[in-house]
Amino acid sequence: MAQIDEMRLVVRVARMYYEWDMKQAAIAKQLGLSQPTVSRLLQQAKDMGIIRISVSVPQGVYTDLEEQLVKRFRLRDAIVVDCSGESDERFIERQIGAAAAYYLESALRPNEVVGISSWSATLLALVDAMHPAPRKGDVRVVQILGGVGSPSAEA
The missing domain is CATH 1.10.10.60 (Homeodomain-like)
Incomplete structure (x- = not known):
């Protein structure tokens, strides 16, 4: 040919x-x-350069930084939340809580144990952001450190 x-x-x-x-x-x-x-x-x-693939990353999505964190600290996953330009602590807590809730809901597998080390405003924001869902097997939530903290504690 x-x-x-x-x-x-x-x-x-x-x-x-x-x-x-x-x-x-x-x-x-x-x-x-x-x-x-x-x-x-x-x-x-x-x-040959006939096909060029590019991904347009939307503003506020930081997958490059997430990948760097995963690699540098040998993590399974990382999520970077865009709170730039925000000084309202409640807004920041809600943003972090929503991202953490999404991650937990998608990562949780049947028969896993979730360990909570202490209560904080950010953890409360995670709980508030979670959606009701059918149980995934025998998932348990346990306290793993010290006494029971107050949900109104600082983040």
């Missing part, structure tokens, strides 16, 4: 996949190619 014909095929496969949202199997069938060949052509298109 001539180089220009190969280039046309690479571009055609790339457009079918990325612009027309066709599955690799459908492209392979339509063009009489194997699915591994379609996959190879898509990789070739990336390598």
Whole structure:
């Protein structure tokens, strides 16, 4: 196959996949190619710069910083909450509480134990932000440090 014909095929496969949202199997069938060949052509298109993928991160989302924190401190996950320009402590607590509630609701698995070390205004904001949900197995919440604190304690 001539180089220009190969280039046309690479571009055609790339457009079918990325612009027309066709599955690799459908492209392979339509063009009489194997699915591994379609996959190879898509990789070739990336390598040649025909396909360039970019993600537009919305303002207030800090996935780069989260990934840096995960890597640096060997964490399983990290969430950065945008409170820049805010001085209202209650607003900041609610924002952090909402992010923590979302994370806890999505990360909690059946038969897990959640340990609470002390009460704080931020922890209370987490509880306030949680949504009622069906129980996930035998999830238990336990106190792991000292006496019972006051929910009105400082964050």
